[in-house]
Amino acid sequence: MFENAIVIGGSIAGKIAAKALSESFRQVTIIEAGQEPTEKAPRKRVPQSYHPHVVLKGGEAAIEKLFPQITSELIEDGSTLTNFTGDLKWHHFGSWKKPFTGELIMVQQSQPMLDSHLQRRINHVSNITTRYETMSEQLLIDRQHNKVCGLRVRSLKTRTEEELSADLVVDASGFGSKSRSWLKTYGIEIKEERVGIQLFYASRLVRLKKEKRPDWYNLLISPSFPNNPYGAYIQTIEDDRFSVTFSGYVNERAPQTNEEFFSYAHKLPETDVLDFLKQAKPITDIKIHRIPYQVRRRFDLAKHIPGGFVVIGDAHCRFDPVFGQGISVAAMEAIELQRRVQHVTSLDQSFTKAYHKKISKIIATPWDMATTEALRHQNITGDRSLAQPMKQWYSKKVYELSASDPDIYIRLVRVMNLIRSPHHLFHPKVWLAMFKKKFS
Numbered sequence: 494m495f496e497n498a499i500v501i502g503g504s505i506a507g508k509i510a511a512k513a514l515s516e517s518f519r520q521v522t523i524i525e526a527g528q529e530p531t532e533k534a535p536r537k538r539v540p541q542s543y544h545p546h547v548v549l550k551g552g553e554a555a556i557e558k559l560f561p562q563i564t565s566e567l568i569e570d571g572s573t574l575t576n577f578t579g580d581l582k583w584h585h586f587g588s589w590k591k592p593f594t595g596e597l598i599m600v601q602q603s604q605p606m607l608d609s610h611l612q613r614r615i616n617h618v619s620n621i622t623t624r625y626e627t628m629s630e631q632l633l634i635d636r637q638h639n640k641v642c643g644l645r646v647r648s649l650k651t652r653t654e655e656e657l658s659a660d661l662v663v664d665a666s667g668f669g670s671k672s673r674s675w676l677k678t679y680g681i682e683i684k685e686e687r688v689g690i691q692l693f694y695a696s697r698l699v700r701l702k703k704e705k706r707p708d709w710y711n712l713l714i715s716p717s718f719p720n721n722p723y724g725a726y727i728q729t730i731e732d733d734r735f736s737v738t739f740s741g742y743v744n745e746r747a748p749q750t751n752e753e754f755f756s757y758a759h760k761l762p763e764t765d766v767l768d769f770l771k772q773a774k775p776i777t778d779i780k781i782h783r784i785p786y787q788v789r790r791r792f793d794l795a796k797h798i799p800g801g802f803v804v805i806g807d808a809h810c811r812f813d814p815v816f817g818q819g820i821s822v823a824a825m826e827a828i829e830l831q832r833r834v835q836h837v838t839s840l841d842q843s844f845t846k847a848y849h850k851k852i853s854k855i856i857a858t859p860w861d862m863a864t865t866e867a868l869r870h871q872n873i874t875g876d877r878s879l880a881q882p883m884k885q886w887y888s889k890k891v892y893e894l895s896a897s898d899p900d901i902y903i904r905l906v907r908v909m910n911l912i913r914s915p916h917h918l919f920h921p922k923v924w925l926a927m928f929k930k931k932f933s
């Protein structure tokens with residue numbers, strides 16, 4: 494047992510990380526800038542909570558491991574169960590995928606619903622406490638031993654500052670994390686890899702005017718560069734609601750009004766979203782979220798990061814949300830954190846280094862998937878490796894084949910769901926299918 498752990502940020506990554514630490518620390522304190530949530534609703538400091546959130550199967554398994562039975566609780570509370578390959582109507586690279594009933598059952602709900610269930614569960618863990626309306630100001634480091642010793646925080650209510658001691662500080666403060674600048678004051682540089690996507694998400698919730706629902710549960714029109722830069726996603730969520738989202742990269746203008754929302758649907762290569770909108774009535778305003786770039790912060794490559802300091806979730810890596818990876822990666826990182834704190838006797842520099850190295854491996858595949866797709870767009874900025882055109886060629890072939898070949902489709906969704914490695918798509922069966930297609 495260690496004494497105190499502090500988790501900066503009480504959103505999804507922060508809650509999951511706190512739970513992962515709770516069996517190895519006497520006290521886990523979450524420092525959260527926002528107010529205590531009182532209802533199942535989007536939160537001001539988590540602006541993405543207005544937008545749809547997919548939990549991939551790899552992430553679901555990790556969350557379930559940390560919070561046993563949470564999946565059944567979500568289902569009991571109204572989450573929708575869908576068959577990935579059967580209930581999703583998916584248009585990609587010019588064709589619709591042929592649906593079939595496969596093995597992957599998705600549990601889907603709004604972000605606030607998942608967040609409120611995680612909150613309820615950590616409220617019942619006696620050694621986790623949350624200090625709301627408290628801002629983390631600076632990491633405190635014992636320079637002699639290069640080890641974290643605590644965190645300086647400021648109450649947003651009383652404006653008073655305080656120094657809290659800790660054996661471990663976990664940064665789960667999201668994309669806007671200050672870790673890089675905090676470490677810089679101690680002379681430690683963290684490199685960033687950025688892919689400038691300039692993505693917007695425009696989402697609103699709707700209900701159907703009549704009871705008759707479409708023959709799908711989720712509808713996805715994936716941007717497929719260069720031919721189609723526009724994306725749309727309709728997701729069924731709890732309480733008979735649908736979240737409707739448009740996305741656009743680089744110079745696309747986000748729809749802000751009712752008319753613009755409809756006009757955006759006209760730009761899509763298929764009319765299904767437009768047809769759906771005609772059958773639906775809006776129940777919320779349109780919320781816009783902009784994501785200037787995807788970023789991977791290379792804590793794994795930095796030298797001399799103090800012992801007892803780790804970074805998790807969006808603070809470490811922010812993906813293009815179109816791939817729905819953030820929560821799942823954060824949950825997998827938390828499992829790794831749990832495993833490591835249970836097996837070490839000291840939270841020294843080698844602990845920190847080994848953790849960041851391991852989670853860099855967790856991040857590598859989803860990062861590669863998301864950036865390979867984005868970099869097809871010629872105006873998206875980022876490091877284009879020599880292998881990139883080959884990866885893009887291969888993945889496009891897989892996407893195209895998956896439209897008509899159920900074996901390729903299920904392999905693709907297993908990899909996308911982070912339950913199989915990308916090697917699964919390099920099986921001779923896949924090559925044979927490619928070969929047959931070429932000569933058919």
Ligand SMILES: Cc1cc2nc3c(=O)[nH]c(=O)nc-3n(C[C@H](O)[C@H](O)[C@H](O)COP(=O)(O)OP(=O)(O)OC[C@H]3O[C@@H](n4cnc5c(N)ncnc54)[C@H](O)[C@@H]3O)c2cc1C
Nearest residue numbers: 502504506526538541546547629667806807814817819820
């Ligand atoms: C539009 C959009 C759609 C997305 N869709 C998906 C999806 O479909 N599936 C998926 O898995 N992921 C998705 N994501 C990503 C997902 O939201 C995140 O990866 C996931 O929620 C983890 O976020 P986080 O907890 O690391 O950070 P955040 O949710 O950003 O939370 C950070 C928390 O830290 C607090 N905080 C920040 N600074 C401080 C400070 N100095 N002191 C104290 N507290 C602080 C904030 O108040 C906040 O509560 C999407 C993201 C966006 C933007």
